Amino acid sequence: MKLQLSINPVTLKELRQLVRSRLILWGIVALPIVLLVATALVLSAEMHGLSPMEATYGKGLGTGPLIAVTAVTGIVTCGLIPLFTSIRTAIETSKASLGLEFTTALTSAQIATGKIAAAAIISAIAVALAMPFFVLSYLMRGVELASTFLIPLELLVASVVMSSLGLLPACSRRSIAMKIILLMALYAVLSIFTTSLSAFFSIRGALAGGTSSSWPIAGMFFAFAVPAFMVAYGRAQAAAELAPPHTDFARTLRITQAVLFAVGFPLIFAGKDPCVLWSTLWTLVAGMIALGAAARPLPVTRGAALHAPRPWLLRVLAFPFATGSMPSMFFASLLAMASSSMLVLSTGGTIDFDDARFAIVLTCECGSLVVAAGSIARMIVGAHPRLATSVGKAAAAYIFMINGLQFLTALDVLERTALRPFPCCIEGVRRVPNGHLVIAIVMVIAAICLAMAAAREDFKRFRKP
């Protein structure tokens, strides 16, 4: 049996094109020079402020260069390369030159994977160029040995995450306004990334025998599983955006959503701080699903119908995943509400978490309900799709606002009391903790009934042609 190494054709094409890109070539040449200059400048500044006798881990002369090298490499790998990939893809999409690729045996998922892989290879080259400077930092006692390799690895992982999410606005054939909104979603990545990075440092501390990690399993989850989930989701969503209309373009996305839900949900409760885990997971999964779905309602395609299960009950269960904004956003709100409700149950109705964080959780939940309402509205006002689109956009904007508040709160920019005017006030939940669960369940059931009633025409089309 002959073994043939099969490289993704899109990766190969992208790399061939990148080789001819002056920007990339000059970037590769300039990066070591910039790193050298930055290291020299920072080192020079440190030498005037620190005596070699005081040098210990984290306080040695190498700390400054470590920060400088991490920052410069981070800007290149997590900023410039994903941006470059995103812009190139956006140009291809706008020129419709991607269309011809869909007449080939390539799937949209392969195209998305190929572009992400090409960006990852370029990032790996950038990280490799920065490695001598990380080693220099280690030699100057600015960082311990494990981190000398783990920090570049984290940068590389983050770069892949950013590239995969950066593909989303680029692949979208939506209006400019919606592309901007999608682009704004990348702020969530910063939130995730900072959490991931802190988790990573927590692990690093535990490994080094220094500061112990309070939640090593959760830390591991954040450091590696969350980025992996994000890449998987970004790839699936990009593939769904790119796919031509004759295919079941949402199939991969649905499978990814289901896997994310199945794997992510139990992990919510694996850590000792489920509230933090939950809110992060919300931003990661539910937020992305809701935003993606709000931007463009999708009808039942012939491809989706072709894969519809025959048994009626299975078809009912599969239907929410096969249609457009309503089911996806509904799924997002379900995810959010179920998580929140189980969180309340898991504490036996006693809330002893940080008030502000819990308020954020509940406010997010409220936002998800608005999104769900917006999505259901599309079906109710089926004769007025423009109104439905407006409702969807308003809901998306609301979600952004809520997540923005969450992010700002995480940065301690906002005072905790600033969240009090929002509907799900922490005081109310404190008084009747299980009432919140009851309200959530009632709303879910009501929403399901409304959706089922309004979607019956769509459901008739969801069967094998």
Place this chain on the structure above:
Amino acid sequence: MKVEVTNLMKTFDRGFRAVDGLSFSFASGEVIGFVGPNGAGKTTTMRIMATLDTPDSGDITLDGVSVLDHPERAHRLVGFMPDDLPSRSDTTVDEYLDFFARAYGLRGAAIRKAVEGVEEFTGLAEFRDRTLNALSKGMKQRVSLARALVHDPAVLIMDEPANGLDPRARIELRELVKALGENGKAILVSSHILSELEEMCTSSVIIERGRRLNAEAAVSAETWIKLRFLPGVNEKALPVLLETPGVVAAESSGNGWRVKTASGDEAAAALAGNLFARKLVPILFEPEVGKLEDIFMHVTKGRLA
């Protein structure tokens, strides 16, 4: 390979019906001219056939296999040549074709074999290391054709392939298409240059406002024949032309006549017999090249959808 388009319907936003119940078929070895005014639905039909678009109803089958239900099979059977040309400054001809060969699932030595094969066939071998944007329009058209052929499809769809080409490039393209038809490919080619189509196509489908028009009646009803005689014979021929059964009209055309017949080949045979019987031997006797143009003008109304 038989391609069947059945009752195809496609409506775009605001009720714009691009294709309205279109049906036709063609098979291996046939080169079909796909003719219609701007906005008639030609490109939409071709895009559906190439799986780049989806109809509201109807279907397109390749030997009975629906391109809508099994697009992955259609990808291997259909080569699509759109009207826009490849133009990149960072990709050479060889890399471009190599990418598509891989994208169509070719592996190992088969990639080089396919790429070199189509480069040879389309005359691109000496341009393989040039970047796409450094090629002339005719050469880009060849690259586009080579790309459509790289996986050796049984069906070739060409949307306005001669658009913007100079006369030499047009003739070369025409010869390539004829050669492909003779090699057994089923070809659907659209163009506004009807005389070009007439020379390369075995038959044609005329559409307007998304519907197929009945060109058969026009073909049998109006056939123009070009006649030329030696000096002195020209004037004597006119009464004979007009008295021949099936001849509707005759008009002077340089040293000869253009004769309009009512019943196609039968009238032409009767006309030839009559002329030879009177010893009025023509030095030129041929159906007019612009026949498709006449049919097109006769059956279409120039209305947009």
